[in-house]
Amino acid sequence: MSINWKQYELQEGFYDELISSPGNPRIPARQLASYLSSLTEDEIQSRKLAAESTIKDMGVSFTVYSEGENIDRAWPFDIVPRIISAQQWEKTAAGLRQRLKALNMFIDDLYHEQRIIKDGVIPEFVLKQSKNYRPECEGVNPRFGVWAHICGTDLVRDGDGQFYVLEDNLRVPSGVSYMLENRSIMKRVLPEVFEKVSIAPVGDYPEALFNMLASLSPRQSASPVVAVLTPGIFNSAYFEHAFLAQRMGAELVEGSDLVVGKDDCVYMKTISGLERVDVIYRRIDDMFLDPEVFQPDSVLGVPGLMRAWRKGKVALANAPGAGVADDKVVYAYVPDIIRYYLSEEPLIPNVETYLCYDDEQREYVLDNLDKLVVKPANESGGYGMLVGPHSTKKEREHFAELITANPRNYIAQPTLALSTAPTLVGRSKVEPRHLDLRPFILQGESSYVTTGGLTRVAMKKGSLVVNSSQGGGSKDTWIVDTSARKS
Amino acid sequence: MLSKVAERIFWAARYLERVESTARMLSIYDTLLFDLPKQINFGWYNLIVINSLEQDFNERYSVQDERNVVKFLVGDDTNPSSIVTSLKAIRENIRTTRDVIPADTWELVNELSQYVEGNIQQGINRRDRHEFLGNIISACQQIIGLWQVNMARDSAWEMLKLGQNLERADMTTRNLDAATAAIMQIEDDDFAVNSEQIIWGNVLRSLSADQPYRRAMRSSVKGWLVCTFLLSDARFPRSVGFCLDRMIEAAKSLPRSEKIIADIRALHKTVTERDDDSPPGADMRDALNELQISLQYLHFTLSRTWFLSDQEPLAVAQ
Numbered sequence: 001m002s003i004n005w006k007q008y009e010l011q012e013g014f015y016d017e018l019i020s021s022p023g024n025p026r027i028p029a030r031q032l033a034s035y036l037s038s039l040t041e042d043e044i045q046s047r048k049l050a051a052e053s054t055i056k057d058m059g060v061s062f063t064v065y066s067e068g069e070n071i072d073r074a075w076p077f078d079i080v081p082r083i084i085s086a087q088q089w090e091k092t093a094a095g096l097r098q099r100l101k102a103l104n105m106f107i108d109d110l111y112h113e114q115r116i117i118k119d120g121v122i123p124e125f126v127l128k129q130s131k132n133y134r135p136e137c138e139g140v141n142p143r144f145g146v147w148a149h150i151c152g153t154d155l156v157r158d159g160d161g162q163f164y165v166l167e168d169n170l171r172v173p174s175g176v177s178y179m180l181e182n183r184s185i186m187k188r189v190l191p192e193v194f195e196k197v198s199i200a201p202v203g204d205y206p207e208a209l210f211n212m213l214a215s216l217s218p219r220q221s222a223s224p225v226v227a228v229l230t231p232g233i234f235n236s237a238y239f240e241h242a243f244l245a246q247r248m249g250a251e252l253v254e255g256s257d258l259v260v261g262k263d264d265c266v267y268m269k270t271i272s273g274l275e276r277v278d279v280i281y282r283r284i285d286d287m288f289l290d291p292e293v294f295q296p297d298s299v300l301g302v303p304g305l306m307r308a309w310r311k312g313k314v315a316l317a318n319a320p321g322a323g324v325a326d327d328k329v330v331y332a333y334v335p336d337i338i339r340y341y342l343s344e345e346p347l348i349p350n351v352e353t354y355l356c357y358d359d360e361q362r363e364y365v366l367d368n369l370d371k372l373v374v375k376p377a378n379e380s381g382g383y384g385m386l387v388g389p390h391s392t393k394k395e396r397e398h399f400a401e402l403i404t405a406n407p408r409n410y411i412a413q414p415t416l417a418l419s420t421a422p423t424l425v426g427r428s429k430v431e432p433r434h435l436d437l438r439p440f441i442l443q444g445e446s447s448y449v450t451t452g453g454l455t456r457v458a459m460k461k462g463s464l465v466v467n468s469s470q471g472g473g474s475k476d477t478w479i480v481d482t483s484a485r486k487s
Numbered sequence: 488m489l490s491k492v493a494e495r496i497f498w499a500a501r502y503l504e505r506v507e508s509t510a511r512m513l514s515i516y517d518t519l520l521f522d523l524p525k526q527i528n529f530g531w532y533n534l535i536v537i538n539s540l541e542q543d544f545n546e547r548y549s550v551q552d553e554r555n556v557v558k559f560l561v562g563d564d565t566n567p568s569s570i571v572t573s574l575k576a577i578r579e580n581i582r583t584t585r586d587v588i589p590a591d592t593w594e595l596v597n598e599l600s601q602y603v604e605g606n607i608q609q610g611i612n613r614r615d616r617h618e619f620l621g622n623i624i625s626a627c628q629q630i631i632g633l634w635q636v637n638m639a640r641d642s643a644w645e646m647l648k649l650g651q652n653l654e655r656a657d658m659t660t661r662n663l664d665a666a667t668a669a670i671m672q673i674e675d676d677d678f679a680v681n682s683e684q685i686i687w688g689n690v691l692r693s694l695s696a697d698q699p700y701r702r703a704m705r706s707s708v709k710g711w712l713v714c715t716f717l718l719s720d721a722r723f724p725r726s727v728g729f730c731l732d733r734m735i736e737a738a739k740s741l742p743r744s745e746k747i748i749a750d751i752r753a754l755h756k757t758v759t760e761r762d763d764d765s766p767p768g769a770d771m772r773d774a775l776n777e778l779q780i781s782l783q784y785l786h787f788t789l790s791r792t793w794f795l796s797d798q799e800p801l802a803v804a805q
Binding site: 056057058233242243245246249250251252253254256257268269270271272273 | 488489490491492493579582583585586587590593594597598601642741742743793
């Protein structure tokens with residue numbers, strides 16, 4: 001049996017990305033929907049298998065720590081893409097640029113005059129107690145005043161169809177390689193649709209990333225040496241580190257490949273001896289960067305790296321300390337931050353957020369734990385969260401204790417009616433599954449936003465957790481221009 | 488190029504060469520056994536001896552028969568040189584050098600690993616073995632072809648060449664050594680001459696040297712001529728002399744290579760100027776043994792020159 005869109009069971013109260021009412025695809029999705037329903041069950045199955053074998057051949061994989069020796073696992077992929085109209089995307093992209101610009105001004109201010117605190121927009125203790133504030137970074141002047149060069153912002157759509165920012169990932173956001181690989185898979189799986197529909201390409205990201213990184217070089221040379229610093233093959237995002245280095249023509253290095261010389265410059269060990277490195281796209285956390293400054297037992301980092309960076313001999317992206325704005329308490333203030341630095345209204349709203357350090361808000365949170373999502377302020381990857389409606393009484397009691405003991409470290413948000421999109425289940429049935437979107441934003445001298453981003457989907461029915469480390473999968477994301485129809 | 492990357496590429500090339508030569512050796516071995524008179528005590532276990540794997544094999548198997556030997560050489564992950572282990576090593580090395588090797592290599596290596604893992608039983612059963620091994624050989628050649636056509640002739644390329652030629656030279660000496668050992672077992676009877684021809688012919692085929700030998704030597708298959716050809720021919724890509732020559736060429740384009748070039752040249756001279764037209768026997772085995780040690784030593788020098796990340800003193804290159 002082929003796909004019948006009339007039988008697609010929309011969930012009440014949830015926005016569906018492709019289907020507006022039973023049997024009615026949204027305009028940008030019409031051609032895809034009619035193409036998919038023209039396929040027989042066997043044809044759909046063979047496309048699904050084609051996608052799976054492509055993924056295997058590409059070796060697209062990420063690590064799940066608990067799997068021990070098996071460091072590869074195919075990334076679950078759904079062949080039904082998620083579609084957003086070009087006009088809507090344009091507005092969203094502008095909002096993402098605005099947000100990162102303001103956040104960078106905020107970080108730069110924090111490590112210099114701290115005007116925003118003096119002016120009373122943000123309470124001082126938010127900063128004082130932030131796990132990611134690095135006094136070692138005070139007074140440093142990264143090029144263009146930019147600290148967070150690469151940002152992976154998580155967007156969600158609520159029941160009203162509006163995009164909201166769920167979190168800003170300013171430390172070492174990953175997933176962009178999957179966005180790029182998903183597109184190459186889809187081109188092999190549904191070439192017929194690419195012929196007909198005007199889908200914006202995504203392939204220029206590595207180029208944009210390289211240009212941005214090169215622009216940070218402290219040496220004014222025509223071809224700066226750019227390196228991607230990875231913790232190594234056992235890191236969950238190693239695939240991505242290698243992928244990006246390859247696409248950019250940059251060196252993929254581990255801490256042990258680098259040394260800081262007496263001249264405070266960073267060198268890599270090559271077959272010809274030492275070669276100077278100008279820009280490091282580091283994919284390891286602040287705390288492991290330099291054992292001389294941070295964790296002394298770290299073997300992932302490079303002794304002296306902070307010294308080299310502070311003296312302006314090497315550029316680090318993202319800059320150490322940028323994570324201070326990646327705090328979920330700071331998140332709650334981003335709309336104010338945008339107004340304060342840019343004198344503009346935020347183009348994309350935040351999800352309503354309750355700060356547990358505030359007595360009144362905390363009381364509300366504790367009274368409504370069964371309805372809210374509680375998150376620790378400084379964790380990422382979906383770890384240490386409480387999803388109220390899906391929690392047990394015991395879990396709620398545990399979180400109530402945690403919150404009371406350390407209110408600064410927790411925020412709560414209403415459980416969102418995360419939007420859905422048709423996802424292939426079994427041989428040829430499509431069912432709604434919840435998803436989010438992670439676009440990637442670059443900022444150097446100017447800024448850049450990916451066309452669309454990585455759509456992550458909770459493959460389990462009813463689940464709202466999309467993280468790959470928690471069993472989520474992904475879909476290709478199409479930005480479709482309906483005004484420029486291909487003949 | 489990073490020292491670590493250089494080392495990984497070198498090993499990827501060595502292992503790829505090993506996969507191909509193991510597959511080729513296995514795929515023609517039954518023909519040899521069919522042709523030899525039944526009186527001659529010469530069996531599958533000899534393949535284990537060629538690869539110096541006696542200890543590993545005997546720890547695993549008590550019966551030295553065809554099934555176990557093939558299983559051990561193709562699919563045993565406790566054998567450090569089996570096709571499966573070598574592919575794993577290639578995969579790890581390519582996976583960590585994807586930034587300097589043509590992107591398609593990764594897909595081809597993945598395909599090959601999956602094919603081998605999914606069809607190992609075919610390799611063990613006699614019926615399907617030819618096809619199975621043939622597919623492995625083609626896949627290896629496809630990867631080498633991809634490199635040949637698409638790679639910039641930069642340091643990564645030279646490292647590949649070094650790894651490939653060192654492994655080839657080593658494999659050729661092993662084949663020669665095994666044949667000489669086998670010949671020495673043959674009793675001087677009516678079958679002797681015929682058996683010698685069969686054994687040396689097999690060495691040539693197993694190195695794809697059959698045709699080139701005949702064209703270069705213009706002679707029937709004779710032990711000392713086969714040895715001379717496979718040690719010193721200047722044009723055949725699997726002769727030890729040729730491999731060493733290519734290594735010199737590769738090293739010339741790499742930095743800090745004076746010492747290593749001098750070492751390879753000295754070895755090249757010893758191998759190609761060898762003058763011995765007596766039937767290969769104990770002397771030959773000693774010479775081959777020494778040659779293998781020299782090749783190992785070459786590997787150490789290579790590794791000291793380019794791979795060790797704590798190389799001292801480190802000159803600053805701009």
